[in-house]
Amino acid sequence: xxEPHPSxxxxxxxxxxxxxxxxxxxxxxxxxxxxxxRAAAAQVPAAERDRSILVLVQLAGGNDGxxxxxxxxxxxxxxxxxxxxxxxxxxxxxxxxxxxxxAMGDMAELWKSGKLSxxxxxxxxxxxxxxxxxxxxxxxxxxSNKTLSTGWIGRYFDAECAGQPVTPDPDAIHIGNEMPQxxxxxxxxxxxxxxxxGNVGKSAExxxxxxxxxxxxxxxxxNAGYLQxxxxxxxxxxxxxxxxxxxxxxxxxxxxDSLSQSLKxxxxxxxxxxxxxxxxxxxxxxxxxxxxxxxxxxxxxxxSAALAAFQFDLERHRLNDQxxxxxxxxxxxxxxxxxxxxxxxxxxxxxxxxGTGIQKNLVGQAPDLGVKKNQDLTFSTDFRQVxxxxxxxxxxxxxxxxxxxxxxxxxFV
Amino acid sequence: MTTSIKNLTxxxxxxxxPHEQWGEEETRHLLRRAGFAATEDxxxxxxxxxxxxxxxxxxxxxxxxxxPEETRELDENxxxxxxxxxxTKDPEMRRELQRELRQxxxxxYQDYGIRWLQxxxxxxxxxxxKYVLFLQNxxxxxxxxxxxxxxLFEHQNLLRTKGLxxxxxxxxxxxxSPAMIRYLNLDRSSKKAPNENFARELFELFTLGExxxxxxxxxxxxxxxxxxxxxxxxxxxxxxxxDDGPKTVFGQTGNFGGDEVIDLVYQQPAAxxxxxxxxxxxxxCEQPLPEPFVSELGRHWRANGYDxxxxxxxxxxxxxxxxxxxxxxxxxxxxxxxxxxxxxxxxDVAPLPGRVLGQLRAMGQEFxxxxxxxxxxxxxxxxxxxxxxxxxxxxxSLFWGINLDKLNDDERRDVEAAREAGHGHFALTKEDVxxxxxxxxxxGVRHFCNKLLPAQPSEDYRExxxxxxxxxxxxxxxxxxxxxxxxxxxxxxxxx
Numbered sequence: 001x002x003e004p005h006p007s008x009x010x011x012x013x014x015x016x017x018x019x020x021x022x023x024x025x026x027x028x029x030x031x032x033x034x035x036x037x038r039a040a041a042a043q044v045p046a047a048e049r050d051r052s053i054l055v056l057v058q059l060a061g062g063n064d065g066x067x068x069x070x071x072x073x074x075x076x077x078x079x080x081x082x083x084x085x086x087x088x089x090x091x092x093x094x095x096x097x098x099x100x101x102x103a104m105g106d107m108a109e110l111w112k113s114g115k116l117s118x119x120x121x122x123x124x125x126x127x128x129x130x131x132x133x134x135x136x137x138x139x140x141x142x143x144s145n146k147t148l149s150t151g152w153i154g155r156y157f158d159a160e161c162a163g164q165p166v167t168p169d170p171d172a173i174h175i176g177n178e179m180p181q182x183x184x185x186x187x188x189x190x191x192x193x194x195x196x197x198g199n200v201g202k203s204a205e206x207x208x209x210x211x212x213x214x215x216x217x218x219x220x221x222x223n224a225g226y227l228q229x230x231x232x233x234x235x236x237x238x239x240x241x242x243x244x245x246x247x248x249x250x251x252x253x254x255x256x257d258s259l260s261q262s263l264k265x266x267x268x269x270x271x272x273x274x275x276x277x278x279x280x281x282x283x284x285x286x287x288x289x290x291x292x293x294x295x296x297x298x299x300x301x302x303x304s305a306a307l308a309a310f311q312f313d314l315e316r317h318r319l320n321d322q323x324x325x326x327x328x329x330x331x332x333x334x335x336x337x338x339x340x341x342x343x344x345x346x347x348x349x350x351x352x353x354x355g356t357g358i359q360k361n362l363v364g365q366a367p368d369l370g371v372k373k374n375q376d377l378t379f380s381t382d383f384r385q386v387x388x389x390x391x392x393x394x395x396x397x398x399x400x401x402x403x404x405x406x407x408x409x410x411x412f413v
Numbered sequence: 414m415t416t417s418i419k420n421l422t423x424x425x426x427x428x429x430x431p432h433e434q435w436g437e438e439e440t441r442h443l444l445r446r447a448g449f450a451a452t453e454d455x456x457x458x459x460x461x462x463x464x465x466x467x468x469x470x471x472x473x474x475x476x477x478x479x480x481p482e483e484t485r486e487l488d489e490n491x492x493x494x495x496x497x498x499x500x501t502k503d504p505e506m507r508r509e510l511q512r513e514l515r516q517x518x519x520x521x522y523q524d525y526g527i528r529w530l531q532x533x534x535x536x537x538x539x540x541x542x543k544y545v546l547f548l549q550n551x552x553x554x555x556x557x558x559x560x561x562x563x564x565l566f567e568h569q570n571l572l573r574t575k576g577l578x579x580x581x582x583x584x585x586x587x588x589x590s591p592a593m594i595r596y597l598n599l600d601r602s603s604k605k606a607p608n609e610n611f612a613r614e615l616f617e618l619f620t621l622g623e624x625x626x627x628x629x630x631x632x633x634x635x636x637x638x639x640x641x642x643x644x645x646x647x648x649x650x651x652x653x654x655x656d657d658g659p660k661t662v663f664g665q666t667g668n669f670g671g672d673e674v675i676d677l678v679y680q681q682p683a684a685x686x687x688x689x690x691x692x693x694x695x696x697x698c699e700q701p702l703p704e705p706f707v708s709e710l711g712r713h714w715r716a717n718g719y720d721x722x723x724x725x726x727x728x729x730x731x732x733x734x735x736x737x738x739x740x741x742x743x744x745x746x747x748x749x750x751x752x753x754x755x756x757x758x759x760x761d762v763a764p765l766p767g768r769v770l771g772q773l774r775a776m777g778q779e780f781x782x783x784x785x786x787x788x789x790x791x792x793x794x795x796x797x798x799x800x801x802x803x804x805x806x807x808x809x810s811l812f813w814g815i816n817l818d819k820l821n822d823d824e825r826r827d828v829e830a831a832r833e834a835g836h837g838h839f840a841l842t843k844e845d846v847x848x849x850x851x852x853x854x855x856x857g858v859r860h861f862c863n864k865l866l867p868a869q870p871s872e873d874y875r876e877x878x879x880x881x882x883x884x885x886x887x888x889x890x891x892x893x894x895x896x897x898x899x900x901x902x903x904x905x906x907x908x909x
Contacts, residue, residue: 060785129609129613130613130617130623131785131786131787132785132786132787133617133623178777178784178794178797179794179797191797191798192798193797193798193799193800194798194799195775195799200802203805203809206886206887206895207895207898207899210877210878210881210895210896210899211805211898211899211902211903213877213881213899214870214874214877214878214899214900214903214905215903215904217870217871217873217874217877218903218904218905222742223699223742223743223744223792223793223908224742224904224905224908226793226796227744227796227801227904227907227908228904230796230797230798230801231801231902231904233798234798234801234802237798238798238802289598289601289608289610290598290601338601338606338608339601339603339605339606340598340601340606340608344608344609344610345609
């Protein structure tokens with residue numbers, strides 16, 4: 001690098017060939033496309049061993065909080081839910097007031113061993129009851145009367161990764177065919193997605209090389225630039241991830257549903273030492289407008305078994321100290337059941353945080369059930385307070401830059 | 414040379430493009446945006462017909478799609494099957510019958526998916542079917558919730574046949590569509606317990622957009638739509654479930670029914686720009702147009718009674734639509750990626766639901782099954798590492814022949830029937846591409862770039878392909894196949 005005018009390499013391969021360790025040119029990262037700097041970094045041994053990783057589990061459709069974390073000692077719950085209430089005999093009791101849905105035995109065990117925390121009655125002011133909009137509010141972490149195009153995870157990457165060496169691995173990996181809005185950011189980050197099942201990366205090397213060659217010639221701005229960037233990142237990542245998943249030997253038995261299979265993959269990637277900080281998995285089906293009882297029991301059963309298998313796998317791999325898992329859902333459901341054996345869109349609901357770093361296993365105020373028919377719950381914890389806690393206490397990051405204002409950290413982690 | 418939006422006033426923007434500016438490139442642009450691909454045949458046809466006549470042919474009226482055979486059979490048998498299931502006492506037998514019904518539904522759905530793609534593949538229907546896809550992405554219903562294929566089919570046919578009339582009438586028809594009644598729980602909404610799902614989406618996603626109504630408007634409107642029901646014969650109104658008391662919606666009070674609520678919606682200022690904005694996002698560009706341009710189109714639309722045919726013809730003949738900043742930069746949706754590629758390469762839609770519908774799902778656009786009530790967001794959201802990989806896999810499958818021995822009876826029958834009908838060209842074979850083998854590499858590369866790409870690629874792009882073709886590692890067929898794949902997988906081809 002002593003030449004006065006180093007000429008920049010044109011392709012990723014040329015670059016890797018030309019620079020032994022690769023790291024030298026990172027100084028020019030402002031001039032070089034991201035995929036080149038990233039590929040260069042790929043030649044560097046993994047930097048950090050003790051990472052804090054966040055796994056987000058989205059319960060899509062709006063989870064019925066009242067039938068998940070159940071106030072079984074409160075008569076008002078039974079009055080609101082003549083058909084759907086879970087009888088006090090069936091509830092898995094956590095304390096004198098609060099219990100879990102009977103399908104959640106595995107999560108009850110996690111609770112007892114101090115690895116699960118319940119943040120009660122989480123929501124936000126002026127709640128929106130549209131799936132899309134409320135999901136967007138949770139993912140972009142804004143006031144409900146504002147819109148932002150960036151998500152809270154994306155802004156965390158914007159704030160944290162600026163000026164830091166680029167890791168070779170994706171900043172975030174999502175499982176499922178949609179990139180979560182939480183990952184949208186100002187500056188581009190490497191976000192990789194893959195299915196819950198099936199192969200990752202399956203092309204012959206000669207074909208991939210030709211594709212890289214032509215893709216490098218695309219315009220670097222607008223949609224063409226976006227396509228180019230995404231494709232290049234994907235090519236680099238799929239080579240690595242495909243290899244990792246092929247070799248992974250889980251140390252827990254995961255059920256066959258797609259949430260469990262997704263978490264199995266996440267465990268494999270974490271075990272392989274990827275530098276990825278955030279994983280995103282999803283379980284759908286919570287929009288239980290009708291015939292809720294059976295559907296909800298199945299969903300909670302899957303959730304419970306999947307989380308337990310994941311946590312067990314991490315523990316067996318001695319990775320549990322590095323991982324915090326958190327659920328969220330766009331809204332809870334209305335306290336009053338509807339006439340179709342279901343519940344309509346509501347507001348606040350509990351969320352779960354799982355990990356060995358759990359400090360306190362019941363935080364926040366339980367919901368006040370003193371509501372009229374078809375009236376909604378009033379949240380007691382703003383979801384951004386939960387995010388702020390994760391950012392400051394788990395990621396050691398400055399939450400205000402990401403969330404936009406100060407929230408008091410909570411004692412769950 | 415067409416005029417940039419920077420040099421157009423909102424009024425000029427929606428005026429018809431001057432005849433002399435509508436050249437071959439503009440024709441290609443129109444075909445790619447309104448339809449799925451600009452093939453040489455279609456360019457010639459549209460040039461010969463002229464802009465107005467072409468738009469009239471696509472957007473004046475649309476006839477129904479014939480009901481696919483398997484859907485019709487299911488429709489005829491389903492009622493009887495449901496009855497039999499109800500009367501069957503033995504739980505094991507019952508489960509068996511239910512499984513049978515589910516399987517028939519699933520087969521009919523898959524068959525319908527293939528027939529629809531085949532219809533869209535026919536150039537004369539491409540613009541109409543793409544427009545149906547546009548409407549399906551507003552009046553969203555999904556297969557998972559609706560389940561019955563014949564009801565899904567009727568919903569789509571309703572959008573097809575009424576979609577070129579006025580939008581308020583379309584919205585009223587949709588409120589009576591059995592698929593919608595089921596999807597947004599109107600059938601469970603009664604005077605005693607009004608369900609707000611439909612009323613909310615009517616305002617938010619079908620007509621006005623977020624922020625143009627209050628929670629109270631929704632609650633009241635929900636009461637107006639109580640009593641909407643559907644059975645095997647279609648829509649019916651259940652007077653006993655309807656709340657005929659006074660409601661106050663958008664500040665007006667009356668004993669409104671559903672249709673009257675929709676009429677009230679179309680007195681709201683936001684109604685005139687909602688659909689034009691959706692049109693812009695779907696057909697023109699991801700970024701919203703500056704407000705004055707949308708308002709101008711909206712006013713024109715309202716002045717013409719919210720007529721969709723007129724809106725589409727105005728849009729696709731406008732100076733703004735042909736402005737240079739809107740060329741070759743819209744990301745193709747997966748349906749367009751697949752159907753357009755078939756058109757470009759003169760391939761037929763293979764009647765193999767497992768393969769074809771599976772590919773669409775992997776690319777993020779499962780037939781008739783959007784992720785949520787908002788539909789597919791589109792644009793950049795089509796593209797992530799996963800969906801790009803699925804696009805890459807699809808381009809490989811274009812070269813796979815069909816091994817009849819590996820198909821089930823239904824598939825084999827469909828493949829054979831398609832071949833007999835002269836629609837059996839399912840894969841690019843050596844014979845299809847060998848005409849480039851004895852030509853210089855520049856010839857083959859130029860040929861496929863011109864055929865496939867929405868804009869001329871850079872010199873560098875061509876040279877990489879030419880080098881690859883010239884090296885001919887693994888033979889000429891293989892290297893030709895690889896350059897076609899690379900073009901189809903390149904960022905440039907994802908755009909239209």
